[in-house]
Amino acid sequence: MIDLLIFLVPAYVGNSSPVVLGGGAPLDLGKKIGGKRILGKGKTIRGFAGGVVAGTLAAIIIAQYYQLPFFENAETQMIGGFLLAFGTLFGDSFGSFLKRRMNMESGSPFFPDTFIFLFFALLFVSPLVHDLFEPFNIAFFFILTMILHPLTNLIANKAGLKRVPW
Ligand code: CTP
Ligand code: MG
Numbered sequence: 001m002i003d004l005l006i007f008l009v010p011a012y013v014g015n016s017s018p019v020v021l022g023g024g025a026p027l028d029l030g031k032k033i034g035g036k037r038i039l040g041k042g043k044t045i046r047g048f049a050g051g052v053v054a055g056t057l058a059a060i061i062i063a064q065y066y067q068l069p070f071f072e073n074a075e076t077q078m079i080g081g082f083l084l085a086f087g088t089l090f091g092d093s094f095g096s097f098l099k100r101r102m103n104m105e106s107g108s109p110f111f112p113d114t115f116i117f118l119f120f121a122l123l124f125v126s127p128l129v130h131d132l133f134e135p136f137n138i139a140f141f142f143i144l145t146m147i148l149h150p151l152t153n154l155i156a157n158k159a160g161l162k163r164v165p166w
Contacts, residue, residue, distance in 0.1 A: 015149070088117045
């Protein structure tokens, strides 16, 4: 189980770092479709890039000390970490895209936010892993994320980094 937790670190780092690293120009450059922002003001270029870099860095550091059984070697583990982080930020933006299409304000609570990033992270890393997609592991990932995602959002809010506690 500790392996499963370590495996997801690049995704969690990628998901939580934009609140600190973000700012500046929005990822959608302010553009709209159908009168609604494509992604909205909560998704910035710096947040996206910073999240991918931070998650990948975490994976590179972990790979120096710990070889996960799901990857062939340290190199694939690092590339896998990048894919997890990239999938996370892609999923995060995709979630915002859906929210804007449903007329939801940036920052409004949206239950699927908790899972969309995880789904895309796992999808993106899937070509590089073996012995990972077993029912127990998948259930563990979703339950862990259901606990950690709201918890980290609450901490970020209490620490004054995030406007809302979700
Ligand atoms: N953030 C960012 N760039 C990203 C993702 C997040 O700059 N690609 C920053 C923004 O300051 C954002 C904060 O992190 O407000 C919290 O992220 P999140 O909860 O994902 O965004 P929301 O503001 O809730 O916007 P949305 O409704 O689109 O999810
Ligand atoms: Mg949000």
